[in-house]
Amino acid sequence: MATSPVRDVLVTYLMPEKCYEEMIVNFHLHVPCLKFVLNKTSGFWIALDIVVAQLPLLLKILWSRSAQGLSLASVLLQLYAFSCPVLYTVANSFPLFAWAERLFLLAQTAAIIFLILHYRGDTLRGMLFLLGYVGVMFLLGSYAAAAVISVMQASSVAALIASKVLQAGSNYCNGHTGQLSGLSLFLTWAGSLSVAYVSLQESGGSVATLSHTLSACLSCVLLAQVLCYSSRTTTSKKND
Numbered sequence: 001m002a003t004s005p006v007r008d009v010l011v012t013y014l015m016p017e018k019c020y021e022e023m024i025v026n027f028h029l030h031v032p033c034l035k036f037v038l039n040k041t042s043g044f045w046i047a048l049d050i051v052v053a054q055l056p057l058l059l060k061i062l063w064s065r066s067a068q069g070l071s072l073a074s075v076l077l078q079l080y081a082f083s084c085p086v087l088y089t090v091a092n093s094f095p096l097f098a099w100a101e102r103l104f105l106l107a108q109t110a111a112i113i114f115l116i117l118h119y120r121g122d123t124l125r126g127m128l129f130l131l132g133y134v135g136v137m138f139l140l141g142s143y144a145a146a147a148v149i150s151v152m153q154a155s156s157v158a159a160l161i162a163s164k165v166l167q168a169g170s171n172y173c174n175g176h177t178g179q180l181s182g183l184s185l186f187l188t189w190a191g192s193l194s195v196a197y198v199s200l201q202e203s204g205g206s207v208a209t210l211s212h213t214l215s216a217c218l219s220c221v222l223l224a225q226v227l228c229y230s231s232r233t234t235t236s237k238k239n240d
Contacts, residue, residue, distance in 0.1 A: 039201070042194035049191020051101050054108035057181040058115075067116040069178015071170040075116065077163035079109045083137060084149075084156035090141045091149040157211045164218035168225065177226045185223040192216035 019033035061067050082105050089099040110133055117126035140149070171177045196212035 035201075038197065042197050045187075045190040045194040046198070047101070049187050049194075051104050053184055053187040053191060054105060054112060056183040056187075057179070058108050058112055060181045061112065061115050061119075061179050064179055065119065067112075067119045067179055069171065069174055069176055069180060070112070070116055071163075071167045072113070072116050074163040074167040074170065075109065075113050077159045077166070079106070079113060079133070081156040081160040081163065082106055082109055084152045084159075087137070087140050087144070087149050088153040091144070091146055157208070157215065161211065161215050161218060164215065164222060168218065168221055171222070171225045171229070176229045177222075180222065180226055182223060182226045182230075185219055185226060189216050189219035189223060192219055 016033075016036070019036060061070075082102065086099055086102050086106060110130060114126040114130055117123065117129065167180070171180070192212050193216040196209050196216060199206060199209040199212055
C-alpha cells in the first residue's frame with residue numbers, strides 16, 4: 001500500500017506512527033502525543049535559533065553594505081549573552097559536541113559588530129575588537145573562577161532582554177528599523193518561546209521561564225516594528 005509523502009516526513013522526523021494515526025488520521029487531540037510533538041518542535045526551533053538566527057541579519061548587512069539602524073550597544077549585549085553559555089560549558093568540562101554549534105552564533109554576532117563599526121568608518125576599531133574579544137574569551141575560559149562564570153551565566157538572559165529593549169528604543173527614536181532582519185527576529189522569537197516552553201516543562205513557572213517568555217515578547221515587538229516601519233516606507237514611496 002502506497003504511503004503519503006507527508007506521512008513519511010511526519011513519522012520520520014516529528015512523531016511516532018501511533019501519534020500520526022491519533023492526531024492526523026483520527027483527528028483526536030491526544031495529550032501525550034501533543035506534548036511529544038511540542039517537545040520535538042521546540043528542540044528544532046532552539047537548534048535553528050542557535051545555529052542560524054543571526055545569519056539572515058549578517059547577510060542583509062553585507063548585501064546592503066550598511067548597518068543603519070542597528071544599535072551597537074544592543075549587539076554587544078547579545079554577544080555577551082551568547083558567550084556566557086559557551087564559557088559555562090567550557091568551565092564545567094562539557095564535551096565539545098554539547099556546545100560547538102554555539103560557536104557559529106558567536107562568530108556571526110562578532111562579525112555583525114565588526115561590520116557595524118566598519119560601515120561607521122571604524123574598521124581598525126572593529127579589528128581590535130575582534131582580537132580583544134578572542135583574547136578575553138580565552139582568558140575567561142582558561143582562568144576565570146567558577147563563581148564568576150556562574151554569575152555571568154545567570155545574567156545572560158537579562159543581558160539578552162536588555163539588548164532587545166535597547167534595539168526597540170533605538171527603532172522608535174529613529175523612526176525606522178534600518179537593516180534589522182525580520183527572518184532573524186522570527187527565528188529568535190521562536191527559539192525564545194521554545195526555551196520558555198522547555199523551562200516550563202522542567203521547572204514550572206520559574207523566573208527563567210518568565211524571562212524567556214519576556215524575551216520572546218520583545219522579539220515579537222521588534223518583529224512588529226520591522227513590519228510596521230517597512231509598511232510605512234512602502235506606503236510613502238507609493239504616494240511619492
